[in-house]
Amino acid sequence: MSDGMNYAPRAQARRVVESGAFRVGVVGLDHGHIVGMCHGLEDAGAQIVAVHDPDAAKMEAFRAEFSGVELVGEEAALLERTDLQMVASAAVPADRGPLGLRVMDHGKHYFSDKAPFTTFDQLEAARSKVQETGLIWAVCYSERIQNESGVFASQLIEEGAIGTVLQVIGLGPHRLGASARPDWFFRKERYGGILIDIGSHQAEQFLYYAGAKDATVLHSKVANYNHPEYPELEDFGDATLVADNGVTNYFRVDWFTPDGLSTWGDGRTFIMGTEGYLELRKYTEVARDEGGDQVYLVNGKGEKHFSVAGSVGFPYFGDLILDCLNGTQNAMPQQHTFKAAELSLIAQRDAVTINASPVK
């Protein structure tokens, strides 16, 4: 699927539970990511059983994808059901944190689209609620967990293919497609800012590949370079961080994917280690008809190219289901989930705004 707004790759799945053993309700269909999130859960054995959104047309569209899902008229009616283990949501970013509190107050695990929070208060409330309830507040940082090259890279690192990781660079260009975007997309209070919105993916990938528990934002910046018609849009942002273990990071996110690109964004990850490096061409191999999930490895043994689409799968979703059922944290440690969000909040808060526009 070439539309980033609804990017929902599917890969080979390991079904971890019998049908009916893990039941999911959905609240908030504002972002198309919800489809990929639910496919991931479904492919791992979950059942998507009920959905609520104030917009009936959105619910109907969702049911077209997940046949048999029950449409629920009121949020409370869905949250109060006793047959659900988890509620998943791709509400507007600013609403995801408060919704998660309500979900956990009803005793259910929560699976949020990224970015999970737009304010520090939301993050701290979530941390407290998890502490209080013992439930899992999961976030779908899809650019790693739902990308086979991203998963494969972690396996190579684990095997020592590049030695000790020293630096991670992430490029996260996205197609704007402004005319198809909802109003909230252009309101900063609602989407949070570019370093929160699409930067949170990058902070997560950095922490993960670095094997780090914490990091410091050394510098960040944002700009609206070329979209004065959307004054609250940030079409560019970047940041550089250093992790608690010394690994450094740079990432850039932007809304400048050209119309001529075959997919929604030419996302890349470069991971440099003591003994070699990796490059992930995550979603496309530009000007070559080879698709995404291309992994390049260079180390002391030579240069290798792995085309991994269809061969790796997304272990995250099965792990998440089992975590919810077993009280483990194998899919993603809760601390890591929140730390990635925190770093993107800090990067956004501390960002320098580039005012001088080269365009005007």
Add this chain to the structure above:
Amino acid sequence: MSDGMNYAPRAQARRVVESGAFRVGVVGLDHGHIVGMCHGLEDAGAQIVAVHDPDAAKMEAFRAEFSGVELVGEEAALLERTDLQMVASAAVPADRGPLGLRVMDHGKHYFSDKAPFTTFDQLEAARSKVQETGLIWAVCYSERIQNESGVFASQLIEEGAIGTVLQVIGLGPHRLGASARPDWFFRKERYGGILIDIGSHQAEQFLYYAGAKDATVLHSKVANYNHPEYPELEDFGDATLVADNGVTNYFRVDWFTPDGLSTWGDGRTFIMGTEGYLELRKYTEVARDEGGDQVYLVNGKGEKHFSVAGSVGFPYFGDLILDCLNGTQNAMPQQHTFKAAELSLIAQRDAVTINASPVK
């Protein structure tokens, strides 16, 4: 040639002068770059007529490459010759500035390897000397001017292929090859620091592609991640800048090219514009037997791949010769040459040192 220490690509040349019309002396053979610098000049019509270095073996090796060159025992004897228009040098970086002053005091243009200066005092003395003499202080920022993909990119930008440039990212990994490096390479006072040494290329490329006259260093950092045996080596550095016209920049330089890479470094340049972007795979196409000088263009019209080795040439050298003869500044404006050096000096001076090592 796969050895970065002596990287000296040759490309189609436009001979701009008759034989004998532009005569060059060489002082300082500490870095193998001098060979590429002199090839570039020679291919454009210059004659390399005399060389001085305190090391007789280095002079002999140079004569093996430039037959007929006269070996001169004393620097002064070479500088005092009246048959030379230019002196070229790849002396130790810390010595390049002071040498240039002596060259200009003898009425000759100066062509320095990069980085041209290791201190602000050297830079300011050079600016004054140029002001005083009207001579050209040229610097061989070879990663753009001696790279056909780098030259081709500027042609595409000029044609408007990516609209207005917004951001430039440069990755400049280099192979260390420590055992073949001279002592000065590991002494910071002599080589200047990584952001000066190999970072100066990056600052130059940024200013050039951004079409900017000045820039501000927003953040920079250096590390010695994995070479404690060389305590003054910086094996990693990066920086982010904003130009006077709002274009932003990130660059990383490092000495972590793995032994298995087919060449000395997988240098890349990403140039993002309002209407599209470019990626230069400058020296190699990893895991594909296609060589360097690969240019990828994505814009509203689609995705394009240009393999430009042998098709573009290096106009810089002919332009430089003509600039010296005609008093023009077509090869590179003097202000730009010095500003690139200044930005790398600032990035180096202000760099955060990453002390926490992920390796130890």
